Amino acid sequence: MSKSSFDIPAPRWKHDGVRVVPRDKLDPNTAQTPGMDRKAAITFARVGAKKLWAGTVHIHPNAKTGAHHHGPLESVIYVVNGRARMRWGERLEFTAEAGPGDFIYVPPYVPHQEINASRTETLECVLVRSDGEAVAINLDIEPAEPPEDVPWVDPTHPG
Structure with missing residues (x-):
């Protein structure tokens, strides 16, 4: 007696x-910041990810976040379109800019602020965090x- 394909469990x-996760199926039900549109792609609820969160963020022209950090989480931002300006430090005293194709790494507990450096174009990024937990601690910094x-400076290829 032969078994039908209905009798064999799926691998x-x-x-x-x-x-x-198709680009038109991203989840907009995430924590939002005025001037920014976040959408989740990879989460525990959506795909079972236990150690990552990934999604997109579109930052409106001339918009910026308040000063904050993400606790013990590491973050990576990949710039798709536009110009990102990052400020960081105890008083946001340091700055750097990134454009399309650039990656930005934000270590745990680093006070920072994301800024769209353009007054006319939307900044489009892909964001990845090292945990599915949404940790954002707002800071009151002058x-x-x-x-x-x-x-x-590339520490693995100095000079």
């Missing part, structure tokens, strides 16, 4: 393996003016 990886521009 374990079929629904527990790779997941593709920013240093003017901030010091900090160029990146």
